[in-house]
Amino acid sequence: MQERKKRRIVIASVLKPIDDTRMYEKMGKSLATFYEVHIIGHASICQPVDVPIHFHPSPLFKRLSIKRWLVRWQMLKAIAKLKPDLLIITTHELLLTALLCKLTGCRIIYDVQENYYRNIRHTAAFPKIVRPLLALYVRCKEYLAAPFIDHFFLAEKGYTQELQFPRKRFTILENKLKRPFLQQHRRKRVNDLHFLFTGTLAETTGIFIAIDLIEKLYCEDPSVRLTIIGYCAQLATLEKLRSQIANKPYILLKGGDILVPHAEILKEIESASIGIVAYPFNPSTTHSVPTKLYEYLGYQLPILLIDHISWKAICEPYHAAVVFNAHSPDIRNILTEIRTIEFYTAIPHDVYWESEEVKLLDVVHKLIP
Numbered sequence: 001m002q003e004r005k006k007r008r009i010v011i012a013s014v015l016k017p018i019d020d021t022r023m024y025e026k027m028g029k030s031l032a033t034f035y036e037v038h039i040i041g042h043a044s045i046c047q048p049v050d051v052p053i054h055f056h057p058s059p060l061f062k063r064l065s066i067k068r069w070l071v072r073w074q075m076l077k078a079i080a081k082l083k084p085d086l087l088i089i090t091t092h093e094l095l096l097t098a099l100l101c102k103l104t105g106c107r108i109i110y111d112v113q114e115n116y117y118r119n120i121r122h123t124a125a126f127p128k129i130v131r132p133l134l135a136l137y138v139r140c141k142e143y144l145a146a147p148f149i150d151h152f153f154l155a156e157k158g159y160t161q162e163l164q165f166p167r168k169r170f171t172i173l174e175n176k177l178k179r180p181f182l183q184q185h186r187r188k189r190v191n192d193l194h195f196l197f198t199g200t201l202a203e204t205t206g207i208f209i210a211i212d213l214i215e216k217l218y219c220e221d222p223s224v225r226l227t228i229i230g231y232c233a234q235l236a237t238l239e240k241l242r243s244q245i246a247n248k249p250y251i252l253l254k255g256g257d258i259l260v261p262h263a264e265i266l267k268e269i270e271s272a273s274i275g276i277v278a279y280p281f282n283p284s285t286t287h288s289v290p291t292k293l294y295e296y297l298g299y300q301l302p303i304l305l306i307d308h309i310s311w312k313a314i315c316e317p318y319h320a321a322v323v324f325n326a327h328s329p330d331i332r333n334i335l336t337e338i339r340t341i342e343f344y345t346a347i348p349h350d351v352y353w354e355s356e357e358v359k360l361l362d363v364v365h366k367l368i369p
Contacts, residue, residue, distance in 0.1 A: 087101050297315070
């Protein structure tokens with residue numbers, strides 16, 4: 001008997017690599033059990049080969065370049081050739097591309113991973129003079145496209161307070177951790193002061209707050225060391241970062257100007273003693289939960305956490321974090337708490353992707369049964 005042909009899904013991004021954690025590890029792998037999945041993104045250092053997912057890498061380009069604008073038209077050609085039953089776009093830059101694809105009868109999901117209006121207005125990703133107009137343009141584009149989108153995924157619960165254009169056609173899919181196959185129970189006491197900072201390296205993610213904090217901790221205790229692993233999209237920020245850690249052998253940078261495979265980041269989480277979450281206050285992240293927070297909790301890694309009310313509430317049931325004030329950290333008290341607190345007196349449970357996978361599949365099954 002001939003096997004029934006699977007329905008085809010394309011997941012596309014302009015800036016994300018084809019092995020992006022959310023597109024590939026979470027959404028892609030979850031959907032590949034039931035559908036023929038294609039992922040379009042820019043080329044990665046290590047293209048995955050362990051699952052039946054089809055990858056379509058696009059050429060690398062600078063964040064502020066004409067190639068960034070042209071690549072979406074290249075993606076349109078690729079998507080039109082694939083003729084998917086469902087297209088999942090992960091950025092506002094592909095909204096027009098998606099609407100053109102909808103003319104062929106393709107269903108569309110807009111995976112809202114960021115509040116782009118706030119990100120553009122309140123971060124240094126673009127020149128200051130163009131931020132208000134660019135932010136307004138993006139938000140208008142989202143409102144105009146919204147009636148033609150079949151469904152929205154929201155990466156944060158808080159976006160229900162910030163965004164109106166999805167109306168009631170949305171599902172919250174948080175960036176929770178894909179559960180490790182082999183998870184060792186971490187020790188509850190911390191002796192080795194090996195700190196870790198992972199993910200996007202930017203002022204808005206707190207990298208300079210973390211470095212300043214580590215310098216002060218090191219002055220109090222020379223056994224302190226820090227590993228920084230992640231990608232920095234802005235050259236000026238990367239140069240400042242390298243300048244600040246120069247001649248500091250207790251601080252190690254991995255990545256920086258290159259994308260680091262997520263598997264390497266998870267290995268660092270497994271071997272570290274304390275993870276740092278140090279996002280300063282910014283309207284772009286007020287209602288967000290950092291992906292790294294789910295990852296640290298999932299691996300039961302003790303956390304040095306900036307004083308953020310909602311993030312403290314997530315960590316408190318598990319005794320997962322030592323909280324610090326970024327403006328006036330009490331260094332001696334931080335070290336004392338790290339060494340004396342019994343961490344993870346309860347095992348975190350609501351931090352894994354499985355709960356989100358159920359919601360993802362439910363939506364997709366209804367759109368393309």
